[in-house]
Amino acid sequence: MTAGAYHAQDEAAMSIQFEQVTKRYRGVPVVNGVTLEIRKGEFFVLLGPSGSGKSTLLRGVAGLTGIDHGRIALHGRDVTFLSPRERGVGFVFQHYALFRNMTVADNIEFALRIRNVPAVRRRERRRELLRLVALEGMDERLPSQLSGGQQQRVAVARALAHEPEVLLLDEPFGALDAKIRGELRRTVREVQRRLGTTTLLVTHDQEEAFSLADRIGVMHMGRLLETGQPQQLYRQPATRFVATFLGAANLLLGEATAPGVRLGRAVVYQARPARNDAVAGSEVVTVVRPEDIEVTRQRHALASSCMGEGVVAEAAFGGGGERLLVQVHAAANLQPATRQEPGLHPGLPSGACLLEVTRTAAESMALPLAAGDAVAVGLRRLHVLPTPVSSFLLRASTAQAVAALRQSPLVAQLAGSTQANLAEVIAAGQPAGAMFHGAGVVVVDNTDRTPADVAALLLHGARRLLCVPPAAALPRRVIIHCPDEALQAEAMGLVASLAGHINAEVSFVSVVPRGAPGAERAQALRRLLDTRAVVRASHGFDLRTEVLEGEAGEQLRSLASTPEPVLLAMSIGGDRREVETALARDVGWLFAPGTRSSLLLSYSGPRPAALAGVL
Amino acid sequence: MATAGPVLQEHGRSGQWRGRLLRGLLIGTAVLFLGLMLLVPLATVFAGALARGIGFYREALIDPDALAAMRLTLVTTALVVPLNTLFGIAAAWAIARFSFRGKNVLTTLIDMPFAISPVIAGLGYVLLFGAGGWFGAWLEERDVPVIFALPGIVLATLFVTFPYVARELIPLMQMLGTEEEEAAISLGAGGWTIFFRVTLPKIQWGVIYGVILCNARAMGEFGAVAVVSGHIRGLTTTVPLQVEILYNEYNAVAAFALASVLSLLAVVTLVLKTTIEWRTGLRGRH
Structure with missing residues (x-):
C-alpha cells in the first residue's frame, strides 16, 4: 500500500476533523488554533470551564457559528463553507429548544417533513425513536406538558430523526437535577452505542466526561490543551490546568535528579522516566493525586517512600471515602507549586505544606484518624509535568x-x-x-x-x-x-x-x-x-x-x-x-x-x- | 410575657385596620376618578346617541356621508394595518436577532411617532406632498393626488400607528431567544420554513395583540388625518372627522351616533385585548 492510499483511508475513518480552527470576538480569539480529529463512532467529550470556547467550537461544526480561520471536515468532506442544512448533523441544546407549539410527534418528525419523507415512514421512524429514548405513547403531548428530562429525551430523538452521521450535544444535562441527569446520561450512552453515531458532547462536568467519553479533550481559554482517554489524562496530564481541572491534585515543586525526583528532603525513585527532558538539577512540577498518598501512624509502617511527618488538620467524611487535609511539617521541606493564598489557611506555620489525601472506607476503618493526630506521609505514585514553567x-x-x-x-x-x-x-x-x-x-x-x-x-x-x-x-x-x-x-x-x-x-x-x-x-x-x-x-x-x-x-x-x-x-x-x-x-x-x-x-x-x- | 402578648396583638390589629382603610381610600379614589373621567363621558355618548330614539340613531348611521366616512375609515385601516404588521415583524426581527450599526437609532426611530404630536406629522406630509411642497409640483404634473386624498390619509395613519406591532414584538422576541430557530436550522430547515413553522407560531399572540392595538389607533386617529384630509364631506372625512364636523354643525345626536360606533369598537378592542392577555399570560406588561 502506498503512503497516499493509506492516508486516504485514514481520512475516511475520521468523522470530524478540525484544522487550526480559530474564531474571534472583537479581535480576541475565543477558539484558538484548534486541531483535532475524531474517529468514526467515537464518543468524544470536550471538557472545559465556561468561556473556554468549547460551545463555540461545537456550534462551528453545526454551522451555527462561522469560523474566522481554519477548516472543519465531516467524513473527509470539507464543510467549512457549507450552510448548516447541508452538513447533516444533529444538535441537542442545553435548554432543549423544542418547538413549543408542536406536539412531541411533530417535533420528532420535523426534519423528516422537511425532507418530504412519506407519512408512513415518518410515523415508523418516530415510533422507533420514542422507543429508543423510552418515551413511548407520549406522541401527542406538548413540550410544556413534559418534565425537563423528558423534554431533553425528545430533543435527542428529534436530533437523530434524519439519521445524522454526527450528533452534537451542548451541555445537554446542565439544566437537569442529579438523578435525572444520571438516567439521561445512561440513555445517551446506550443510544450512541447502539447506533454507532459519532458523538461530540460539550460539558464542564469532569465526572460526566469520565462516565461518557471514549476520549476527552480539555479546553481552556480557547485552546485545546490535551486530548486522551480519561484514565490517561487523569494519570498523566501534561499541563497544570488539566492536572487540577480533572479531579483533585496536589502540585508540588520538585527537583529533577539522576535517579528520580527530589521532593523536599525525600527522593522519590521513578521506575519509568518522566516525560520530561529536564536536566538534573532543574525545577519540576509534580502532580500527586490525593489517593496516591499513604498515611500511617509510624514512619516505619509506610509501604511507600516517606515524604515526611505531619498532623491531620481536617478530616471529612465523604460517603464512599474520606478526605483528609494533612499538614506536613516544615522539616520535610515540601514546596507547593501553587501559590498559597495568605488568608486561606490561617495558622499554617511557615514552611509547612498542606496535602489533600483521600482514603477508601476500608483504609479509614483500618486506621481511624481525627484532626490533630500525628501521621507519617508516604507517596505511592507521582507524575512529573513536562512543563518548563515551574x-x-x-x-x-x-x-x-x-x-x-x-x-x-x-x-x-x-x-x-x-x-x-x-x-x-x-x-x-x-x-x-x-x-x-x-x-x-x-x-x-x-x-x-x-x-x-x-x-x-x-x-x-x-x-x-x-x-x-x-x-x-x-x-x-x-x-x-x-x-x-x-x-x-x-x-x-x-x-x-x-x-x-x-x-x-x-x-x-x-x-x-x-x-x-x-x-x-x-x-x-x-x-x-x-x-x-x-x-x-x-x-x-x-x-x-x-x-x-x-x-x-x-x-x-x-x-x-x-x-x-x-x-x-x-x-x-x-x-x-x-x-x-x-x-x-x-x-x-x-x-x-x-x-x-x-x-x-x-x-x-x-x-x-x-x-x-x-x- | 403574659401582658406583652395581648398588647402586641392589639397594636397589630389597629395597624391592620389602618392599612385596610388606606387601601380602601386609594382604591376608592382611583375608581371615582376613572368613573368621572372615563366612564361617564362614554356613557353620555351612548345616552346622547339614543336621545331621540332608536329610529333617529339608525338614520344618522345610514346617512350617505356617514357611510362614506365609515367606508374610508375601513379602507384606510385595511391598508395600514397589514403594512404596519409586515413592517413591525421585519423591524422586530432585525432588532431582536441581529446586532448591527445604528441599531439603537432604529429603535429610537420606531418610537418617534409616540413622541411627536400627530398634528406635526400631518403637517410634515403637507409640506412634503402638498401643492407648495417638495414633491407637490412633481405629483401634480402626473396627476397623483396625495394631500386631501386617500394616499395622504393612509400615509398619516401609517406614521401614527408605526410603532404598535414592532414595540410589542421586540421584547417578546428577545425574551423567547433564538434556540428554536437554531434547532430548526440544524435539522435542515430553510429560512421561510423556519419563519412560518417556528417563528410565527411562537410569536403569533404578540402579533395579534399588536395588530389589535394598531387597528384601534388607525380607526380612531384624528390629529394627523385632520391636517391632510381637507375635510371634503363624503370623500375625505374619516369617522372621527365626520363626528367633529357634525358636532360643529350642532347636529349633536348624529355626532353622538357616529361616536358610539367608535366607542363600540373601543369596547370590542378592549375585550379582545383582555382575552389575549388572559390566554397568553401577557397580563401586566401594559
Whole structure:
C-alpha cells in the first residue's frame, strides 16, 4: 500500500476533523488554533470551564457559528463553507429548544417533513425513536406538558430523526437535577452505542466526561490543551490546568535528579522516566493525586517512600471515602507549586505544606484518624509535568519596580492562570555566579535594560527569561522566531506552556534573506511545516507558519508594530558575545523606553557551572 | 410575657385596620376618578346617541356621508394595518436577532411617532406632498393626488400607528431567544420554513395583540388625518372627522351616533385585548 492510499483511508475513518480552527470576538480569539480529529463512532467529550470556547467550537461544526480561520471536515468532506442544512448533523441544546407549539410527534418528525419523507415512514421512524429514548405513547403531548428530562429525551430523538452521521450535544444535562441527569446520561450512552453515531458532547462536568467519553479533550481559554482517554489524562496530564481541572491534585515543586525526583528532603525513585527532558538539577512540577498518598501512624509502617511527618488538620467524611487535609511539617521541606493564598489557611506555620489525601472506607476503618493526630506521609505514585514553567522569579532593582512587574497585565495574567509561585528578587547591577540555576521563568523589565544585561542574565542560569514592559497591555499575538533549528525544541516547549494561559494567536516565523533563491524559501517553508508537525505531536499545540523575506530584525520589528502588543519568543544559544550580538541584531529595538512588546527567551548554551571558572 | 402578648396583638390589629382603610381610600379614589373621567363621558355618548330614539340613531348611521366616512375609515385601516404588521415583524426581527450599526437609532426611530404630536406629522406630509411642497409640483404634473386624498390619509395613519406591532414584538422576541430557530436550522430547515413553522407560531399572540392595538389607533386617529384630509364631506372625512364636523354643525345626536360606533369598537378592542392577555399570560406588561 502506498503512503497516499493509506492516508486516504485514514481520512475516511475520521468523522470530524478540525484544522487550526480559530474564531474571534472583537479581535480576541475565543477558539484558538484548534486541531483535532475524531474517529468514526467515537464518543468524544470536550471538557472545559465556561468561556473556554468549547460551545463555540461545537456550534462551528453545526454551522451555527462561522469560523474566522481554519477548516472543519465531516467524513473527509470539507464543510467549512457549507450552510448548516447541508452538513447533516444533529444538535441537542442545553435548554432543549423544542418547538413549543408542536406536539412531541411533530417535533420528532420535523426534519423528516422537511425532507418530504412519506407519512408512513415518518410515523415508523418516530415510533422507533420514542422507543429508543423510552418515551413511548407520549406522541401527542406538548413540550410544556413534559418534565425537563423528558423534554431533553425528545430533543435527542428529534436530533437523530434524519439519521445524522454526527450528533452534537451542548451541555445537554446542565439544566437537569442529579438523578435525572444520571438516567439521561445512561440513555445517551446506550443510544450512541447502539447506533454507532459519532458523538461530540460539550460539558464542564469532569465526572460526566469520565462516565461518557471514549476520549476527552480539555479546553481552556480557547485552546485545546490535551486530548486522551480519561484514565490517561487523569494519570498523566501534561499541563497544570488539566492536572487540577480533572479531579483533585496536589502540585508540588520538585527537583529533577539522576535517579528520580527530589521532593523536599525525600527522593522519590521513578521506575519509568518522566516525560520530561529536564536536566538534573532543574525545577519540576509534580502532580500527586490525593489517593496516591499513604498515611500511617509510624514512619516505619509506610509501604511507600516517606515524604515526611505531619498532623491531620481536617478530616471529612465523604460517603464512599474520606478526605483528609494533612499538614506536613516544615522539616520535610515540601514546596507547593501553587501559590498559597495568605488568608486561606490561617495558622499554617511557615514552611509547612498542606496535602489533600483521600482514603477508601476500608483504609479509614483500618486506621481511624481525627484532626490533630500525628501521621507519617508516604507517596505511592507521582507524575512529573513536562512543563518548563515551574515558577516565576521577578527581578528588578527596586521594590517599586518589582511591584510594577508583578502588576503588569502579562505577568498578572500568567500568574493568575497558572497559579504558579511568584518569587521576588531585588537586585541591582549584574548577577553574580549561577544564581538562577534550576529556577523557573525569570521575569525582568525590558524598558530599562540593554541586550548586554539580558545576555548576562541568560549566562547566569536564567535560561528561561521573560522581558516585560510593565505598562503594556496583554499581547494578542505570539511570534516565534528560532533561527537555529537545534535550539527549537526547548523554545517550543516554553511557548506551548505559556501560550495556553493568554488569549493570543501563535505564529511561527522564518526569515529568509531578500532575493533568496526559490529553493531556499521552499526549504524554509518545509522546515516550518515540519516544526508544526513536531510541536503538534509533542505539545498538542497548533501553530500558524509564515515565511518572510528580508533582514530578521527589521522583519520582526514590522511584525510587532501592530496596534496590539506582541509577545516575541526566541531561542538563543552560544557564548556571551554571540548572545549579545544576536540580541542586538534581531531584537535590539525591544530594549527601549516606550516599547510595548514582550520578549520570551529560551537559552541553550554552556551551563553556568562550567562557566563559573571563566567569569 | 403574659401582658406583652395581648398588647402586641392589639397594636397589630389597629395597624391592620389602618392599612385596610388606606387601601380602601386609594382604591376608592382611583375608581371615582376613572368613573368621572372615563366612564361617564362614554356613557353620555351612548345616552346622547339614543336621545331621540332608536329610529333617529339608525338614520344618522345610514346617512350617505356617514357611510362614506365609515367606508374610508375601513379602507384606510385595511391598508395600514397589514403594512404596519409586515413592517413591525421585519423591524422586530432585525432588532431582536441581529446586532448591527445604528441599531439603537432604529429603535429610537420606531418610537418617534409616540413622541411627536400627530398634528406635526400631518403637517410634515403637507409640506412634503402638498401643492407648495417638495414633491407637490412633481405629483401634480402626473396627476397623483396625495394631500386631501386617500394616499395622504393612509400615509398619516401609517406614521401614527408605526410603532404598535414592532414595540410589542421586540421584547417578546428577545425574551423567547433564538434556540428554536437554531434547532430548526440544524435539522435542515430553510429560512421561510423556519419563519412560518417556528417563528410565527411562537410569536403569533404578540402579533395579534399588536395588530389589535394598531387597528384601534388607525380607526380612531384624528390629529394627523385632520391636517391632510381637507375635510371634503363624503370623500375625505374619516369617522372621527365626520363626528367633529357634525358636532360643529350642532347636529349633536348624529355626532353622538357616529361616536358610539367608535366607542363600540373601543369596547370590542378592549375585550379582545383582555382575552389575549388572559390566554397568553401577557397580563401586566401594559
